[in-house]
Amino acid sequence: MSHHLTEGDLQLIESLRLAPQTISELGDELGVSANAVRQRLGRLSASGLISRKKSGEGRGRPHHEYHLTTLGHRTAGNNFPDLAKALLEVVQSIEDPKVRKTLLSNAIQRLLDSYESEVVGETIEARLAAIQKFYDDRDIPIAVERSAEGALPVLKVLECPYPDLEDKDHQFCEIEKQLFAKVVGTPVHLCQCRKDGDTCCSFQSMEKNLKTMQ
Numbered sequence: 001m002s003h004h005l006t007e008g009d010l011q012l013i014e015s016l017r018l019a020p021q022t023i024s025e026l027g028d029e030l031g032v033s034a035n036a037v038r039q040r041l042g043r044l045s046a047s048g049l050i051s052r053k054k055s056g057e058g059r060g061r062p063h064h065e066y067h068l069t070t071l072g073h074r075t076a077g078n079n080f081p082d083l084a085k086a087l088l089e090v091v092q093s094i095e096d097p098k099v100r101k102t103l104l105s106n107a108i109q110r111l112l113d114s115y116e117s118e119v120v121g122e123t124i125e126a127r128l129a130a131i132q133k134f135y136d137d138r139d140i141p142i143a144v145e146r147s148a149e150g151a152l153p154v155l156k157v158l159e160c161p162y163p164d165l166e167d168k169d170h171q172f173c174e175i176e177k178q179l180f181a182k183v184v185g186t187p188v189h190l191c192q193c194r195k196d197g198d199t200c201c202s203f204q205s206m207e208k209n210l211k212t213m214q
Helices: 007-015 023-030 034-046 070-076 081-092 097-118 124-136 171-184
Strands: 050-055 063-068 142-145 154-157 188-192 201-205
Touching (some): 007 034, 023 063, 097 171, 124 171, 154 171, 171 188, 171 201
Antiparallel strands (some): 154 201
16 A cells, blocks of 8 residues: 655654654644644645544643554655665666666566556556556656557656656666566556656556566
């Protein structure tokens, strides 16, 4: 299951990493209203990232404290963009292109293993729609287009997922091509590439029917 978290959600999760807090305490720390805190807590609770318990005994109105679940702690610890970028840069520095390509392919395969349940469907169109949602959930805009009736579908990646990484030999485009081929279920062709001056990277399915990709 994926969790689309806003910047505000991540701030709230970060606030709960060290100790449980009440709505009032969270509002003071984050500088937002109690209603805004309640909305964020509602989303995060529905996703299984936080839970609450009563706090305060004796006289007076009891209140609730909110704390991260085990899943919430994992989510809080998963924000390592700098580390991911550093690791990719190390891979890029490997001079042997075969070794570099193998390492990146293995990384993509691990991603496929992790997210395979999210990209399903009995037709190419269904799988492409699932891929579009998969990327939309991660704030990476893509589109599925057909140039004419009966034409093979084209998957357009409208914004590069790797904007900070230099790619001299199209290695990330090639890795994306491998990824899309496996999740779509047919070979795909890289028909446009931003590295060549095009406005986006486009991948066209080469088959009309699903087939097993090894």
